[in-house]
Amino acid sequence: MCAAVSDSVPDSRPRRDLRSPVVAVVGATGAVGREMIECLHRRKFPLRSLRLLASGRSAGQVLKYGDQPVVIEALGPDTIDGIDIALFSAGGSVSKQYAPLMAERGTIVVDNSSAFRMHDDVPLVVPEINSQAIAQHRGIIANPNCVAILSITPLWPIHQRNPIRRLILSTYQAASGAGAAAMEELRESTRAYLAGERYEPKVLPHPYAFNVFSHNARVDPTTGYNDEEAKVMQEARKIFGDATMRITATCVRVPVLRAHCVSVNFECEERITPEEVRSIVASAPGVRLVDDAQNNYYPMPNDASGRDELLVGRIRQDVSDPSNRSISMFIAGDQLLKGAALNAVQIAEKLVG
Ligand SMILES: NC(=O)C1=CN([C@@H]2O[C@H](COP(=O)(O)OP(=O)(O)OC[C@H]3O[C@@H](n4cnc5c(N)ncnc54)[C@H](OP(=O)(O)O)[C@@H]3O)[C@@H](O)[C@H]2O)C=CC1
Numbered sequence: 001m002c003a004a005v006s007d008s009v010p011d012s013r014p015r016r017d018l019r020s021p022v023v024a025v026v027g028a029t030g031a032v033g034r035e036m037i038e039c040l041h042r043r044k045f046p047l048r049s050l051r052l053l054a055s056g057r058s059a060g061q062v063l064k065y066g067d068q069p070v071v072i073e074a075l076g077p078d079t080i081d082g083i084d085i086a087l088f089s090a091g092g093s094v095s096k097q098y099a100p101l102m103a104e105r106g107t108i109v110v111d112n113s114s115a116f117r118m119h120d121d122v123p124l125v126v127p128e129i130n131s132q133a134i135a136q137h138r139g140i141i142a143n144p145n146c147v148a149i150l151s152i153t154p155l156w157p158i159h160q161r162n163p164i165r166r167l168i169l170s171t172y173q174a175a176s177g178a179g180a181a182a183m184e185e186l187r188e189s190t191r192a193y194l195a196g197e198r199y200e201p202k203v204l205p206h207p208y209a210f211n212v213f214s215h216n217a218r219v220d221p222t223t224g225y226n227d228e229e230a231k232v233m234q235e236a237r238k239i240f241g242d243a244t245m246r247i248t249a250t251c252v253r254v255p256v257l258r259a260h261c262v263s264v265n266f267e268c269e270e271r272i273t274p275e276e277v278r279s280i281v282a283s284a285p286g287v288r289l290v291d292d293a294q295n296n297y298y299p300m301p302n303d304a305s306g307r308d309e310l311l312v313g314r315i316r317q318d319v320s321d322p323s324n325r326s327i328s329m330f331i332a333g334d335q336l337l338k339g340a341a342l343n344a345v346q347i348a349e350k351l352v353g
């Protein structure tokens with residue numbers, strides 16, 4: 001039940017010793033890049049040295065790795081040598097241009113963009129689910145879409161015991177998923193709204209303060225799904241290793257700074273009870289059960305922000321399915337951590353052993 005990766009072409013990339021690697025963060029000044037630096041430091045990643053790369057606009061600026069200042073370099077043909085592991089989070093076009101170049105030179109790229117996720121020879125990895133797929137990489141390993149990670153990490157142990165046949169996801173996505181500038185737009189537009197001032201959106205397509213709108217990704221006029229929904233559906237199938245799993249998603253942006261929530265409804269092959277799901281979720285890696293009906297206390301973005309674990313609760317039988325094979329539940333997870341930076345660093349940890 002893991003992603004299929006082809007091994008038909010001989011692999012001639014130079015091999016590197018990964019016991020004490022030179023690590024680079026590409027997109028180091030971004031919302032995700034900054035969290036990658038923080039995660040590497042907090043988790044005491046066994047690196048020999050850290051290189052920070054961003055656009056020419058940031059070259060020469062200094063960021064901290066713990067107490068240590070690191071000067072930012074401009075990403076370019078002259079700055080990509082001598083790197084063992086590169087964590088990329090600078091957008092799809094930067095990944096398309098530089099990830100294959102660096103992989104050819106022996107760097108292992110963990111790419112946070114959607115550029116390579118659905119390529120057959122690129123493992124798409126959530127370490128709690130399919131870390132064994134990492135070994136099949138050919139220089140590039142993809143970090144999945146944040147909603148895919150947050151939704152399927154708690155579902156995987158359920159799926160292993162009682163296969164999930166149909167999955168309905170409805171998201172409540174924070175500003176962090178649209179980058180540092182969108183987070184600033186939420187702060188600024190909220191201040192303006194409360195001051196009764198006019199605010200012209202610059203990053204997102206609609207007024208963000210005190211508003212909710214369909215995800216800002218492009219909408220496919222034929223299917224009606226937007227690109228975020230399409231990514232979630234296809235990536236979940238690839239990671240689950242089940243191309244036929246029935247999945248639908250509705251992705252929505254809400255005025256929250258950095259943790260996404262997902263309402264999940266799933267139908268299993270056999271009968272399943274909320275008690276069974278609670279007990280599986282309570283022991284699932286990277287997941288915390290928050291399911292306190294008495295106090296109406298359930299997963300919230302406020303509690304999930306800044307936290308590595310995903311919060312899962314509101315677990316109940318879906319009464320619209322009389323066969324008792326369906327469950328509804330709610331997930332909150334920090335999009336910048338497990339939804340992006342933390343997952344990438346966990347993949348890098350598997351690489352160094
Ligand atoms: N897995 C996931 O779910 C998520 C993935 N992402 C991916 O990560 C990317 C970055 O997201 P995020 O941090 O939110 O975005 P930000 O806009 O906050 O940061 C973008 C980063 O990319 C750098 N950058 C932009 N252009 C170039 C360039 N030509 N060469 C080198 N660096 C460049 C920026 O550097 P500078 O400051 O110098 O401009 C900055 O460091 C997204 O585009 C998306 O592909 C994002 C969120 C979640």
Ligand SMILES: N[C@@H](CC(=O)OP(=O)(O)O)C(=O)O
Pocket residue numbers: 112113114144145146147173174176177178228231335
């Ligand atoms: N998922 C992010 C957008 C994003 O960067 O997605 P991806 O990594 O799949 O390109 C959001 O909340 O909007």
